[in-house]
Amino acid sequence: MAGALLGVLLLLRLLGAGEAENEELRLYHHLFNNYDPKCRPVKEPEEMVTITLKVTLTNLISLNEKEETLTTSVWIGIDWQDYRLNYSKDDFGGVETLRVPSELVWLPEIVLENNIDGQFGVAYDANVLIYEGGYVSWLPPAIYRSTCAVEVTYFPFDWQNCSLVFRSQTYNAEEVDFVFAVDHEGETISNIDIDTEAYTENGEWAIDFCPGLIRRPNSASAGGPGVVDVIYTLIIRRKPLFYVINIIVPCVLISGLVLLAYFLPAQAGGQKCTVSINVLLAQTVFLFLIAQKIPETSLGVPMLGRYLIFVMVVATVIVMNCVIVLNVSLRTPTTHTMSPRLRHVLLELLPRLLGSGAPPEAPRATSPPRRASSVGLLLRAEELILKKPRSELVFEGQRHRHGVWTAALCQSLGAAAPEVRCCVDAVNFVAESTRDQEASGEEVSDWVRMGKALDNVCFWAALVLFGVGSSLIFLGGYLNRVPDLPYPPCM
Numbered sequence: 001m002a003g004a005l006l007g008v009l010l011l012l013r014l015l016g017a018g019e020a021e022n023e024e025l026r027l028y029h030h031l032f033n034n035y036d037p038k039c040r041p042v043k044e045p046e047e048m049v050t051i052t053l054k055v056t057l058t059n060l061i062s063l064n065e066k067e068e069t070l071t072t073s074v075w076i077g078i079d080w081q082d083y084r085l086n087y088s089k090d091d092f093g094g095v096e097t098l099r100v101p102s103e104l105v106w107l108p109e110i111v112l113e114n115n116i117d118g119q120f121g122v123a124y125d126a127n128v129l130i131y132e133g134g135y136v137s138w139l140p141p142a143i144y145r146s147t148c149a150v151e152v153t154y155f156p157f158d159w160q161n162c163s164l165v166f167r168s169q170t171y172n173a174e175e176v177d178f179v180f181a182v183d184h185e186g187e188t189i190s191n192i193d194i195d196t197e198a199y200t201e202n203g204e205w206a207i208d209f210c211p212g213l214i215r216r217p218n219s220a221s222a223g224g225p226g227v228v229d230v231i232y233t234l235i236i237r238r239k240p241l242f243y244v245i246n247i248i249v250p251c252v253l254i255s256g257l258v259l260l261a262y263f264l265p266a267q268a269g270g271q272k273c274t275v276s277i278n279v280l281l282a283q284t285v286f287l288f289l290i291a292q293k294i295p296e297t298s299l300g301v302p303m304l305g306r307y308l309i310f311v312m313v314v315a316t317v318i319v320m321n322c323v324i325v326l327n328v329s330l331r332t333p334t335t336h337t338m339s340p341r342l343r344h345v346l347l348e349l350l351p352r353l354l355g356s357g358a359p360p361e362a363p364r365a366t367s368p369p370r371r372a373s374s375v376g377l378l379l380r381a382e383e384l385i386l387k388k389p390r391s392e393l394v395f396e397g398q399r400h401r402h403g404v405w406t407a408a409l410c411q412s413l414g415a416a417a418p419e420v421r422c423c424v425d426a427v428n429f430v431a432e433s434t435r436d437q438e439a440s441g442e443e444v445s446d447w448v449r450m451g452k453a454l455d456n457v458c459f460w461a462a463l464v465l466f467g468v469g470s471s472l473i474f475l476g477g478y479l480n481r482v483p484d485l486p487y488p489p490c491m
Contacts, residue, residue: 023093023095024095024098027092027095027098031087032104035104037103037106039106041082041083041106048175048176048177049081049171049175049176050081051168051176051179053077053078053179053181053230054181055074055166055193055212055232056074057074057210058074058141059073059199059200059202060236065155065295066295067295068295069145070147072144072164073141073142074142074144074164074192075142076138076140077137077139077181078107078137080108081134081136082136083134084134085130085134087133087134100127100130102127102138102140105130107138109171110168111167111168112146112165112166113165115146119143119145120169121142122142123140123141123142124140126138126140144164146162150294151300152294152295152300152301153300153301153303154302155290155293155302156238156240156248156302157238158480159208159235159236159237159480159481160236162233162234163233163234164231165229165230167230171227172225173225173226174225176228177228178214179214180212190212190213191210191232191487194210204239205237207237209233209482209485210233210490212230212232212233213232214229214230215228216228235482237482247290248474250286251286251304251307255311255314255315255466257275258279258314259459261276261318262456262458262462266326267326267329267451272322272325273319279315286308287312290305303473303474310470310473311470314465314469317462321454325455329452347449347453
């Protein structure tokens with residue numbers, strides 16, 4: 001008895017399931033027996049089909065600056081009313097939704113107008129949902145590669161204005177019309193909808209604004225009815241941390257090394273030029289890397305490129321300065337003459353202004369008087385060499401040592417003997433040569449000090465130029481913020 005009852009219940013359940021399946025099949029045949037997907041769902045030719053559009057962004061894949069291409073992953077929600085698919089669920093066993101392939105129903109054929117890879121359609125032809133009353137909904141996914149004019153003036157502290165332009169490829173403004181979807185609270189969704197739970201954040205770009213606009217043609221235009229465009233504008237801002245760590249910081253550090261050339265001696269011109277030229281080559285490598293990243297456009301120069309050109313100019317000026325300082329430091333009295341005005345400006349005025357005055361003279365040590373010796377005579381002769389010849393100093397020393405008679409005897413011998421006179425002349429020649437050599441050495445030392453003074457002046461000038469120029473260039477990029485648009489933030 002129990003087994004028979006269980007069999008009856010199982011049979012009834014199978015019959016109920018078959019009846020439900022037959023209801024969907026019966027509804028399908030009822031709707032599509034005389035349905036033509038090529039005709040617009042209107043009763044009169046002058047009627048217009050209203051299309052409700054909603055774009056949901058799931059991933060901002062990339063922005064290729066070189067190709068000026070934006071790649072996005074979106075879901076396109078398209079809803080419309082088709083009177084030929086109208087039915088009541090009470091007549092078909094309570095079936096509320098019927099899912100059919102998209103090629104079986106009429107579609108508005110909405111495409112992305114500004115795509116760049118030729119893929120105008122969606123990535124997957126999802127099923128169309130048909131609801132009671134002829135309400136049709138289609139939500140296909142798509143991966144679009146659209147054009148985006150990249151503004152490189154403030155790279156890498158830039159933001160871009162990209163657009164997604166949708167339109168019906170087949171029907172004009174008199175046949176279809178677009179409106180934005182409405183959420184559950186009754187508010188119009190005019191911007192790109194971003195689901196924070198399903199959205200995958202991009203590591204390089206952040207979305208600030210994504211407003212939408214429906215552009216209808218002017219009715220008074222003589223070119224025909226035209227088409228209706230739905231334009232979604234993506235205002236994306238670059239996250240500059242990657243470029244700050246990998247390009248800007250190394251570039252600034254390497255460019256700052258060129259200032260160390262001023263800490264080398266003024267005569268080391270070859271080493272100073274080598275340091276500056278090595279920094280110049282490193283800056284050229286960075287400039288080449290940036291040129292591979294940005295598009296080949298002449299409409300703007302990137303901020304980082306301007307900075308590299310600026311520091312390359314500074315490095316070139318420093319190389320020229322090193323050559324000039326080396327030329328000044330290696331001058332001699334036989335090739336150049338130092339004017340008193342130049343000596344006053346570079347050896348007295350500039351060191352005083354820069355706080356690096358002339359080196360103090362060594363104090364002369366005072367010693368108690370002692371008996372004169374040959375060494376003392378030589379020291380005394382060096383002090384009086386600009387006044388008397390060394391031979392006369394020798395004879396005067398002999399006079400102090402042996403008295404007046406001995407000194408007179410030495411002078412008479414010097415005057416009488418030709419050999420002694422030749423020795424005296426030779427000593428006078430050596431003294432004159434030594435005096436000229438010491439004077440020449442002092443003037444060469446003045447030229448070296450002049451080169452050091454030029455190095456100090458150019459160091460402070462290059463430091464101020466490098467600091468102020470770098471600050472102004474990067475400050476312009478920092479102040480390049482997205483303007484406050486009259487739209488709420490997307491995220």
